[in-house]
Amino acid sequence: MNRRKFVSGSLLSSAGLVTASGLLSFVAGKSNNISSGGQQVHNTDQAAFDFDLMKEVRKFRKIDAHIHVHLFDGPPEGNIDFADRLGIEKMVISRPAYEGVGTPGEFRKYNNQVLDAMKAYPDRFLGQFTLNPVFQKESLEEIARCVDLGMVGLKVYTQVKINDPLFYPVIEKMIDHKMIIHMHAHTQLGVGGYRMKYDTKIRPNTSIPEDFTDIAQRYPEAMFQYAHIGGGGDWEYACKSFVDYPNIYVDTSGSNNPEYMVDFAVQQLGEDRVFFGTDNCYYQSVGKILAANLSESQKKKVFFHNYNNILKKAGNHVD
Numbered sequence: 001m002n003r004r005k006f007v008s009g010s011l012l013s014s015a016g017l018v019t020a021s022g023l024l025s026f027v028a029g030k031s032n033n034i035s036s037g038g039q040q041v042h043n044t045d046q047a048a049f050d051f052d053l054m055k056e057v058r059k060f061r062k063i064d065a066h067i068h069v070h071l072f073d074g075p076p077e078g079n080i081d082f083a084d085r086l087g088i089e090k091m092v093i094s095r096p097a098y099e100g101v102g103t104p105g106e107f108r109k110y111n112n113q114v115l116d117a118m119k120a121y122p123d124r125f126l127g128q129f130t131l132n133p134v135f136q137k138e139s140l141e142e143i144a145r146c147v148d149l150g151m152v153g154l155k156v157y158t159q160v161k162i163n164d165p166l167f168y169p170v171i172e173k174m175i176d177h178k179m180i181i182h183m184h185a186h187t188q189l190g191v192g193g194y195r196m197k198y199d200t201k202i203r204p205n206t207s208i209p210e211d212f213t214d215i216a217q218r219y220p221e222a223m224f225q226y227a228h229i230g231g232g233g234d235w236e237y238a239c240k241s242f243v244d245y246p247n248i249y250v251d252t253s254g255s256n257n258p259e260y261m262v263d264f265a266v267q268q269l270g271e272d273r274v275f276f277g278t279d280n281c282y283y284q285s286v287g288k289i290l291a292a293n294l295s296e297s298q299k300k301k302v303f304f305h306n307y308n309n310i311l312k313k314a315g316n317h318v319d
């Protein structure tokens with residue numbers, strides 16, 4: 001017997017209509033508590049059981065602002081499967097140079113994987129290209145090639161910090177194209193005494209909040225996406241750092257989901273600068289927006305409209 005059947009059964013039993021099979025004990029008190037196998041159910045919770053969670057999930061249109069192909073879920077069919085179940089209409093996909101150096105050969109290969117996925121599911125995937133600005137000429141050529149082939153933004157990783165002068169020509173190109181720059185980011189909490197902000201032994205070129213505010217100030221016309229506040233870093237510190245920088249956005253993706261994280265991001269940054277994203281952590285990423293103490297219209301913005309407004313600038317939005 002599943003939990004739902006058990007509950008509806010318990011309601012019937014409180015009216016004295018059902019045999020006690022499966023019920024270890026029955027207490028018909030004021031709150032009609034029923035315990036069985038250590039499980040306690042209150043009839044006052046009935047509204048919660050009647051609540052159709054998946055209906056709530058599907059009620060909101062969704063654009064996933066941070067998701068990868070060929071990294072965690074195998075071929076793109078893996079992404080589509082999850083997205084279908086959760087009503088995620090569009091996915092902004094990328095394949096950053098997660099491992100390796102990020103040579104031109106590597107980033108072209110990854111971008112081709114994204115392009116192939118876009119071709120296979122043109123209605124579902126919006127592609128972001130990756131590059132490594134150490135290879136300046138090849139990176140600028142890659143932007144031209146990928147934009148020509150219909151890609152909609154840039155996703156970069158830890159090869160070079162976002163505020164390094166090597167990035168300037170790349171950022172200027174992205175301004176021309178009116179496209180967002182989505183940068184992997186971190187603010188280490190200090191597990192084991194390690195703090196990225198002060199000690200950069202691991203991936204020393206990882207961008208931290210100060211790097212974002214530095215570059216956002218230099219290029220106020222550019223749009224920057226601080227990746228995954230749910231990625232395990234100090235999201236409070238990050239959000240507070242960006243309060244006065246209207247061209248820095250955050251996405252809520254990641255598998256670390258402390259209570260109140262989404263609420264806090266919206267409080268600090270306003271309801272227009274927070275994007276829904278999964279980073280391939282699908283259920284929890286939808287759940288944390290639903291569970292946040294936001295109004296219906298704020299949830300709509302976070303799930304869909306905020307990112308769609310970014311896409312609109314270059315005419316790549318969803319109708």
Ligand SMILES: [Zn+2]
Pocket residue numbers: 066067068227279
């Ligand atoms: Zn990611």
